[in-house]
Each structure stands twice: as C-alpha cells, then as structure tokens.
Amino acid sequence: MILDALSTAVAVARKELVSAVRDRQTLVYTIVLPLALYPAIFWVMLQGYAYLEGRDRQTQTHAAVFVEHAAGFDADDVVAALEDGDDRRNKGPFSAWGEDGGVDEATIRELLAEVEDEEDGAAPLDCVVAVRSEPPGTRVWYDSTSSRSNLAAERVEERLRKLAEDLRRRAFEDPRALLAFEVQRHDIASEHGLGGFILSFILPMVFVFMSVMGCFYPAVDVTAGEIERGTAETTMLLPRPRLGIHLGKILAVATAGLVATSLNFAGMALAAEYLLASFPERPLEIRIPWGAFLPMLPFALSFVFFVSAFLVGVASLTKTFKQGQSLLGAVQLVVILPAMIGIIPGVELTPALACVPVMQTVLALRELLQPGALESLPALLIVALTQLVYAGLAIAFALRLTGRESSGDGSVSPRRFLSLLRARATPR
Amino acid sequence: MTLPSSNTVDAIRTTDLRKTFPDPEGGRGANEVEAVRGIDLACHYGEIYGLLGPNGAGKTTTLRMLATILVPSSGGGTLDGVDFVARPLEARRRIGFLSASTGLYPRLTPRETLTYFGSLHGITKDVLGARVEELVGTFDLTAFADRRCETLSSGQRQRTSIARAVLHDPPVLILDEPTTGLDILATSDMIDFIATRKDEGRCVLFSTHILSEAERLCDRIGVIDRGRLLASGTIDELREQTGETYLDRVFRALVADSRKAEAPA
Structure with missing residues (x-):
C-alpha cells in the first residue's frame, strides 16, 4: 500500500511538473524570475551607479561665497579652496565667485x-556659502529638491x-598632538568574511521568499486550478x-519550490561573481558559501515541504x-513575516526561537552561513526536529483538506473551513 | 476484458444508495441536501441502461458514487462484482467514466494523457505503447495526438476522453450526459460508440435528459426525480405502467405522480 502510494506520488508529481513547465505563468514565477532576479537587480544597480558616477563627474558646480569681515579669511581664500579642492567622490569641476562681507537670507534666496542669464550665459547658482564671524561657522544654502544643488x-x-x-x-605647533586622537576604525574582518556576514542575513530571507514564490502558482494550479479546468x-x-x-x-509543488530557490541561488552566484565584481569601487567581496550548502540542505528540504503542503492545503479551500x-496572496505574507523578524540584527537562534515555524529556518540557515555553527548544535537539532514535525x-493538514468532499462555492470563512475539516473523506 | 457468459448477471447493483451533502457553511439540518434517497439499481452486461431525470434529480450524484468519486452516505453496491464502497480501487479498475466535466489535462497531449492513465492503470510499458497506438487509430486521434489538449476542438477532446475512458478495457461504462455540448457529428459518434460497447457485451449506464437518445439507445430506462428512482424497465413496460404512448408523456406522468404523492396534504 505504502509503495503503491509512493509510486503513484512520483508519477503524479512528474505529470504535474510537466504541466507546470508548460504553463507560462508558473514558468515565469518558478524558473525565469528566480534565475533572472539578481542578475537583473545587479545589472540595474551597476548601470545606475555608472550613470550617476559619470553624471556627477561631468556636473559643473557653481557657488557664491560670502565671508564676513571679522571671520579672519578673505572670500578669495575660500573660493580657491573650493575650486582647487579634491575629494574622493566628487571630482567634478567647481567654479565659485566670492565677496567679502555678510549677506542676508533674502539675498541668498534671490540668488538661488x-x-x-541669457545675455552673458552665466550659469545659475547651485549653492551659496556664507562664512560668519559671530558665532563662527559656515552655512551652506542649497535646495534639497534639486540634484545639482544637493x-x-x-x-x-x-x-x-x-x-x-x-x-x-x-x-x-606640534601637529602630532592633534593626530594622536584622530580616530580611525580598522575592521579586522576580511572582505570575504564581511560578505559572508551580510549574506547570512540576505540568503535565508531570500530562501524563504523564493520557496513561497516558487510554490505559489503550482499550489493553486494543482488544487483550485484542477477544479476550474474540470480535471479534478x-x-x-x-x-x-x-x-x-x-x-x-x-x-510537485515542493519540487517547483526547490527549483525556484536553486535557480535563484544560481542567479545570485552568477550576479555576485560577474556583475558585482565589475563595480569600479567594489564595496565588498560577496562569495557564495558553497561549502555551507550541504548542511543547509536538510533544513531547506523540510522547509520547502512544509511550505508546499501548507499552501496546497490552504489553496484546496478554493475552487x-x-x-x-x-x-x-494573503497567506504568503503570514509565512514571510516571521522570516523578516528572523533577520533583524540581534535576533539569535535560541532553543525557544528554534521552535517558531519559519523563523527557525531563517535563524538556522543564518547560523550555518557563519563560522562556528557547531556551537549552536543543540539549537540546530531542535530546529531540525521541529521542522520535521x-x-x-502541514502534510497531514493538506491531505485532510484535499481529501475531503468539497462543497460550497469556494469562498473561505471560518465556518466553512471547520466544516471542511469535519467533512467526509473521499474514497481511498 | 473477461465478461460473464450470461447477460443476466448484474454488472451494476446498488442497494438503498443514499447521499446527503452537508451544509457548506457547516450548519446542521436545514441546509443539508438529500441528493440521492435510497436508489436500488441493477444493470446487466450487454445492456444499455439510461438514467432519465430533470436537472437536479440526482443522476450525476448517483453516477459519481458509482464511479467512487463520492462516498455514499449509506447503502452501497457492486460494480462487476466488486463492492465499490469497501474496495473503491478495485472498482475504479473496472469502470470507464466519462462526463461533461471530466476534463482533459490541458497541457498534456492526447498521447501523453493516454500514456499517463495507462501507466497508472498498471499497463506494462511494452503493452501500453501498442494500446495507445491502437486507440489513436480507433478514435481517429492521429492528426492531433501530439497537440496539447487545450488547443483541441470540443469533438476532438470528446474523442480523446472516450479513448481515455476505455483505455483499460473496462467491463462497465458510466457516462454522465456524454453528448452535452457536442455538435451533431460528435453526438452521432458518441451514440455509435455507446451502441458498439453494448455489442461487445459491456454494460453501459448513462444519464441524459435527451429523450430521443434514451429511446434510441436504451434497453431499459430508470426515471429518477428528487433523488428517488421512480420507475425502471423497458420503454414498453414504462408505457404500460403509465398508460402513455410517447416517452415524454411517460416521463411527465411518472414525475407528476411522484411529486403529487410527496406533496404535503
């Protein structure tokens, strides 16, 4: 009986997957989107970065400088400092004119x-620099709604x-006295390590999100879709x-979810390897921790089966x-919410949190992506066991609902849900 | 298919078959629907039995219980000698079921559909290939056997559905309004198909509300209304019972008598 059920399950799953692959919507959400998401995001980021960088470098900044007489400087000194100055990011050309003497706010607003000027072609001002003497300080007047002014x-x-x-x-007199307290942070984490730390927050969340997204359409397709098409x-x-x-x-739904997450990781690896590497000022090195994937696999499998069974059960309420x-659509938010809580910095894997559905998976995957995961072995074992439970x-819930004689119009109300749970099972 | 030698052996027999649908909102009593109320039916091998009744009479529910899609609330029976309540898997192997709502998987081709059903019916791979090709030829599916079902016309779909229903060579065929939605040619093909199954010695139980179809095809007719089998017999027996000549009059008389008897005084 069990062998018969299993061989049937494999045959039905194979047929459902062939069907799913031939459905454009499922194909997009299970294969195309997961695979293309990160390359597309990184490519857009790269293009945007290159565009902004290029635009900033070419943008000429025009400024007016007013220096009050008692400030101890001439306006020309400040203009020279601005025009000759260089900085890390804003290497673009800078032109300024200066006047010695104060200026009031109304004049500044008028200037900005x-x-x-159509006659002499003088460019409008992007900002006004006002150096005061009492109290000493400089105020930069600009318009935050203008990118040039910013x-x-x-x-x-x-x-x-x-x-x-x-x-x-x-x-x-002795500049070294000043330097003695000039604080510079020095991070001992390697770029690779930092990349791993950041990935440990991103990957588990992405995994949960992709599992839900990958299971979403197949779950509806094998339940309500079957009824609607008359193939149930x-x-x-x-x-x-x-x-x-x-x-x-x-x-079949679980396989679709796994395919979606696997392709998404592959897309992410591809993007990290080739696209992120082509950033001119690479912020950090992101490498996919392939070695961590093997211990992550049992947790991922349990979770995907949990999600697929849960979604199949819920979708079978509809017609x-x-x-x-x-x-x-509403239920997937309920699944994703605990995952989002799980990536909040400071939320760690504890025996109590190891029992919270969904969040447990995010926390376990986070642990496994960071060095020293073995220290959390007891909590990881709790996660593994409770995930199986x-x-x-979820599978029992799905079997209970899909195996019922359905009645009603497919609308969902608590009473109908309870009546379905109580309803007579279809023949074996 | 191995058929019993005598055509008097019951291919289908039901005893006090009943089905009550619960209130979809979970309430009790008032909104429950008694769709079938104690049907006793006997159909023989080599016989076409027509189940005749108005919409909502309980025809489809009865057939769906026989096809083991629904579980009877009480009562039961046998299909080809197999208790279809206690041994639904065995029963399913012995029937070919077809209805207007028995859809084809839209993203599979007719050939894939037949192969899928054949393999799950336990037909071995070497036999299955030949069987599928035989059915493709018999039901003239060749031109569209490798096109997805969602692209087929209603007639092509119906022929594929029939091929799917007889793939495992069942001794009992249960057809729920099989000509609904078909054009004249496809309807004619379906009628020929039903007549041929009888000639092969199979039992065909089909529901319809098209009286001409029933009159032309059926050896015996059962008239059903409000979940009860009002009368069962040959057309001549029913005429004699009601004193009417035309089948539509026979039908009206049986239904009217029954409703009058059930009406509160």
Whole structure:
C-alpha cells in the first residue's frame, strides 16, 4: 500500500511538473524570475551607479561665497579652496565667485532663485556659502529638491572639511598632538568574511521568499486550478490510492519550490561573481558559501515541504484560480513575516526561537552561513526536529483538506473551513 | 476484458444508495441536501441502461458514487462484482467514466494523457505503447495526438476522453450526459460508440435528459426525480405502467405522480 502510494506520488508529481513547465505563468514565477532576479537587480544597480558616477563627474558646480569681515579669511581664500579642492567622490569641476562681507537670507534666496542669464550665459547658482564671524561657522544654502544643488552642497561640505583640517593642523605647533586622537576604525574582518556576514542575513530571507514564490502558482494550479479546468474528477478516477495522488501534488509543488530557490541561488552566484565584481569601487567581496550548502540542505528540504503542503492545503479551500491567488496572496505574507523578524540584527537562534515555524529556518540557515555553527548544535537539532514535525503536520493538514468532499462555492470563512475539516473523506 | 457468459448477471447493483451533502457553511439540518434517497439499481452486461431525470434529480450524484468519486452516505453496491464502497480501487479498475466535466489535462497531449492513465492503470510499458497506438487509430486521434489538449476542438477532446475512458478495457461504462455540448457529428459518434460497447457485451449506464437518445439507445430506462428512482424497465413496460404512448408523456406522468404523492396534504 505504502509503495503503491509512493509510486503513484512520483508519477503524479512528474505529470504535474510537466504541466507546470508548460504553463507560462508558473514558468515565469518558478524558473525565469528566480534565475533572472539578481542578475537583473545587479545589472540595474551597476548601470545606475555608472550613470550617476559619470553624471556627477561631468556636473559643473557653481557657488557664491560670502565671508564676513571679522571671520579672519578673505572670500578669495575660500573660493580657491573650493575650486582647487579634491575629494574622493566628487571630482567634478567647481567654479565659485566670492565677496567679502555678510549677506542676508533674502539675498541668498534671490540668488538661488536666479535662472541662467541669457545675455552673458552665466550659469545659475547651485549653492551659496556664507562664512560668519559671530558665532563662527559656515552655512551652506542649497535646495534639497534639486540634484545639482544637493551635489554642490556635498562638494562644498567635503572640501571645506578638508580646509578646516589643514587649518587646524597648521594652527598646532606640534601637529602630532592633534593626530594622536584622530580616530580611525580598522575592521579586522576580511572582505570575504564581511560578505559572508551580510549574506547570512540576505540568503535565508531570500530562501524563504523564493520557496513561497516558487510554490505559489503550482499550489493553486494543482488544487483550485484542477477544479476550474474540470480535471479534478479525471484525477479522482485514477485507480490509485488517493493518498498517493495528493502526496504527488505536494511533491510537485515542493519540487517547483526547490527549483525556484536553486535557480535563484544560481542567479545570485552568477550576479555576485560577474556583475558585482565589475563595480569600479567594489564595496565588498560577496562569495557564495558553497561549502555551507550541504548542511543547509536538510533544513531547506523540510522547509520547502512544509511550505508546499501548507499552501496546497490552504489553496484546496478554493475552487477557482482567482480565489486561490487571492487567498494565497494573503497567506504568503503570514509565512514571510516571521522570516523578516528572523533577520533583524540581534535576533539569535535560541532553543525557544528554534521552535517558531519559519523563523527557525531563517535563524538556522543564518547560523550555518557563519563560522562556528557547531556551537549552536543543540539549537540546530531542535530546529531540525521541529521542522520535521511542522512539515508532517502541514502534510497531514493538506491531505485532510484535499481529501475531503468539497462543497460550497469556494469562498473561505471560518465556518466553512471547520466544516471542511469535519467533512467526509473521499474514497481511498 | 473477461465478461460473464450470461447477460443476466448484474454488472451494476446498488442497494438503498443514499447521499446527503452537508451544509457548506457547516450548519446542521436545514441546509443539508438529500441528493440521492435510497436508489436500488441493477444493470446487466450487454445492456444499455439510461438514467432519465430533470436537472437536479440526482443522476450525476448517483453516477459519481458509482464511479467512487463520492462516498455514499449509506447503502452501497457492486460494480462487476466488486463492492465499490469497501474496495473503491478495485472498482475504479473496472469502470470507464466519462462526463461533461471530466476534463482533459490541458497541457498534456492526447498521447501523453493516454500514456499517463495507462501507466497508472498498471499497463506494462511494452503493452501500453501498442494500446495507445491502437486507440489513436480507433478514435481517429492521429492528426492531433501530439497537440496539447487545450488547443483541441470540443469533438476532438470528446474523442480523446472516450479513448481515455476505455483505455483499460473496462467491463462497465458510466457516462454522465456524454453528448452535452457536442455538435451533431460528435453526438452521432458518441451514440455509435455507446451502441458498439453494448455489442461487445459491456454494460453501459448513462444519464441524459435527451429523450430521443434514451429511446434510441436504451434497453431499459430508470426515471429518477428528487433523488428517488421512480420507475425502471423497458420503454414498453414504462408505457404500460403509465398508460402513455410517447416517452415524454411517460416521463411527465411518472414525475407528476411522484411529486403529487410527496406533496404535503
């Protein structure tokens, strides 16, 4: 009987997967999107970065400088510092004019409101720099709704900071006394290690999200989709144990979820390897920790079976594809929410959290992606055991609902849900 | 298919078959639907038995219980000698079921559909290939055997469905309004198909509300209304019972008598 059910499950799953691959919507959500998501995101980021970098480098900043007489500087000194200054990010050309003397706010606003002078072609101002004497300080006036003005303010700020630093050093008789307390952070983490740490937050969340997304359409397709197409009855006529038929559907959905997550990781690896590497100023080295995947596999499998069975069970409450999509749309948020809590910094794998569905998976995968996972072995074992229990309960829940004689219009209400749980089972 | 030698052996027999659908919202009593209320039916090998009744009479529910898609609330019976309540798997191997809602998997081709069903019916690989090709030829599926079912016309789909229903050579065929939605040619093909199955010695139980079809094909007719079998017999027996000549009059008389008897005084 068990062997018969299992061989039926495999045959049904194979047929469902062939069907799924031929469905454009399932194909997009299970294969194309997971595979292309990260390459597409990274490519857009790269293009955006290159565009902004190029645009900033070419953007000429125009500024006006006013220095009050008692400030101890001439406006020309400040203009020279701004025009000759260089900084790490804003290497673009800078032009400024200066006046000695104070300036009031109304004048500044007027100056910034001026547009290009058509007669002499003078460019409008991007910002106004006002150096005060009492109290001493500099105020940069700019318009945060203009990208040019924002860029100008950034450039002024950085270049003046450098000027101030030079002046401070010159003012000290022994500049080393000043340097003694100049704090510089030095991170001992390798770029690779830092990449791994960041991945340990991203990958588990991505895994949960992709599993749910990969299972979503197949789950609706094998339940409400079958009823809508009129093929549910055809399937019921198979001279095989219904247990095997329903298990086959769950197996097909789980396989789709696994394919989606695997392709997503492959896409991420591809993107990290080739696209992230081509950033001119590479922020950090992201390498996919292939070695961690083997211990992650049992946790991933249990979770995918849990999600697929849960979604199949819920989707079987509905009778049309539209109803199924609406219901699972809400349910997937319920699944993803604990995963989001699990990636909040400071939330660690404890024996208590190891029992919380979904969150347990995120925390376990996070542990396994970081060095020293063995220290959390007891908690990981709790996760493994409870995951199996939850997957088993989800499969029982799905079998209970898919194996019922369904009645009603497919709408979902608590009363109908309870009546379905109580309803008579279809023949074996 | 191995058929009993005598055509008087019951291919289908039901005893006090009943089905009550619960209230979809989980309530009790008031919203329960008694779809079938104690049907005793006997159909023989080499016989075409027509189940005649208005919409909502309980025809489809009765056939779905026989096809083991639904579980009877009480009562039971046998299909080709197999208790279809206690041994539904065995029973499913002995029937070919076809209805307007028995859809084909839209993304599989007719050849793939037949292969899939054949393998799950336990037909071995070497036999299955030949059997599928035989059915493709018999039901003239060659031109579209490798096209997805979602692209087929209703007639082509119906022929594929028939091929799927007889793939495992069942001794009993249960057809639920098999000509619904078909054009004239496809309907004619279906009628020929039913007549041929009888000639092969199989039992065909089919439901319809098209009286001309029933009159032309059926050896015996059962009239069903409000979940009860009102009368069963040959057309001549029913005429004699009601004193009417035309089948539509026979049908009306039986239904009217039954409803009058059930109406509260």
